[in-house]
Amino acid sequence: AQKVTQAQTEISVVEKEDVTLDCVYETRDTTYYLFWYKQPPSGELVFLIRRNSFDEQNEISGRYSWNFQKSTSSFNFTITASQVVDSAVYFCALSEEGYGGSQGNLIFGKGTKLSVKP
Amino acid sequence: EAGVTQFPSHSVIEKGQTVTLRCDPISGHDNLYWYRRVMGKEIKFLLHFVKESKQDESGMPNNRFLAERTGGTYSTLKVQPAELEDSGVYFCASSQGTGHSPLHFGNGTRLTVT
Numbered sequence: 001a002q003k004v005t006q007a008q009t010e011i012s013v014v015e016k017e018d019v020t021l022d023c024v025y026e027t028r029d030t031t032y033y034l035f036w037y038k039q040p041p042s043g044e045l046v047f048l049i050r051r052n053s054f055d056e057q058n059e060i061s062g063r064y065s066w067n068f069q070k071s072t073s074s075f076n077f078t079i080t081a082s083q084v085v086d087s088a089v090y091f092c093a094l095s096e097e098g099y100g101g102s103q104g105n106l107i108f109g110k111g112t113k114l115s116v117k118p
Numbered sequence: 119e120a121g122v123t124q125f126p127s128h129s130v131i132e133k134g135q136t137v138t139l140r141c142d143p144i145s146g147h148d149n150l151y152w153y154r155r156v157m158g159k160e161i162k163f164l165l166h167f168v169k170e171s172k173q174d175e176s177g178m179p180n181n182r183f184l185a186e187r188t189g190g191t192y193s194t195l196k197v198q199p200a201e202l203e204d205s206g207v208y209f210c211a212s213s214q215g216t217g218h219s220p221l222h223f224g225n226g227t228r229l230t231v232t
Contacts, residue, residue, distance in 0.1 A: 004160075033218040044121070045209065045223035052218075091161065095218045105151070105174065106221065108161040 002027045004094050006109035013082055014117050021077040021112045023092030029053075031097040034068065034075045035106065039089040051075065082116045089113045120144065122224035124210050130230045136198040139227045143192070143212030150193050151213075151221060152185060156206040164208075167193060200231045 003026040013019045025034065032053045037045040049059065051068050059066045063080045079086055093106040123142045131137050143150045152164040164183070165175040169190035178185070182201070187193040197204050207228050211221035 035220065037223070043127075043207075043225040045211075045221075047220040047222070050218065050220055105163045105166060105177075106153075106161075107163070108153075110158075110160050 002029075002094060002096060002107050004092050004107055004109035006090075006092055006112050008112045009110070010113045010115070012115045012117065015084060016081050017116075018078060018080050019082050019114065019116075021079075021090050021092075021114065023075045023077065023109060025073050025075065025092070025094045027094060027096055029096045033095040035093040035095065036066065036075075036077050037091045037093065039091065039111070041088070045091065048077075079114075082114075084116050084118055087114060087116045122210055122212050122222050124208075124224035124227050126227060127225060128228045128230075130232065131200055132232055133202055134199045136196065137200055137229060139195045139197075139208050139210075139229070141193045141195070141210030141224060143210070144214075144222055147212035147214050147222070148190070149213040149215075149219070150187060151211040152193070152195055153209040153211065153223075154206050155209070155226075156203070161209065164195075197229070200229075202231050205229055205231045 005024045034051045036048040039045050056068050065078045067076045089111045091111045092109045095106050125140045129137050148169050150167040153161050154164055155161040163177040165178055165185055166173045167187045170187050184196045207226040209223050209226045211223045213219040213221050
């Protein structure tokens with residue numbers, strides 16, 4: 001069965017610290033997509049990144065980096081030198097190859113609430 | 119470009135009443151999704167429209183929920199009659215293209231059934 005686990009419910013760090021948000025997924029598909037979304041206090045979910053199952057290269061975007069490891073079914077997200085504006089709930093999600101209409105339907109983890117204190 | 123907009127942002131109704139949520143997707147996005155987050159649980163998929171057609175409604179909890187997307191533009195999600203367990207945040211999202219394009223989410227509608 002497909003599932004996304006974000007074991008960290010809440011994390012609190014002090015500004016400028018590095019922080020890693022964990023994401024572990026389960027799927028039987030060989031083709032799938034992994035996503036991270038950010039939910040700031042305003043409420044909307046903001047897309048951060050999408051990776052497909054055939055691309056295990058790590059990705060860096062500014063202070064954000066993602067480590068995708070199929071061997072451990074993990075897709076972890078690291079924020080370097082965290083800032084107060086990074087405070088939000090972060091969701092990891094899985095989309096399986098599916099068929100027809102089920103393509104693109106996201107399976108979410110419960111989210112990790114990150115608080116960055118000045 | 120305007121984002122996905124949802125209305126209302128909050129709704130408080132009594133058990134047994136009817137509520138209609140509205141979602142305006144990003145213009146030109148054929149795919150429209152409804153998701154729901156019940157307190158303390160994961161965000162769960164409800165259904166997926168492609169234009170005006172329901173592509174997948176496997177996540178709809180029961181027949182008290184009715185979604186429509188007339189003309190392939192905005193969508194409504196009606197809950198009738200509402201029950202206490204329907205409380206949560208209802209998100210709408212849209213995307214362009216097919217398959218696994220990133221979804222653009224609205225701010226959500228927080229529904230409280232008392």
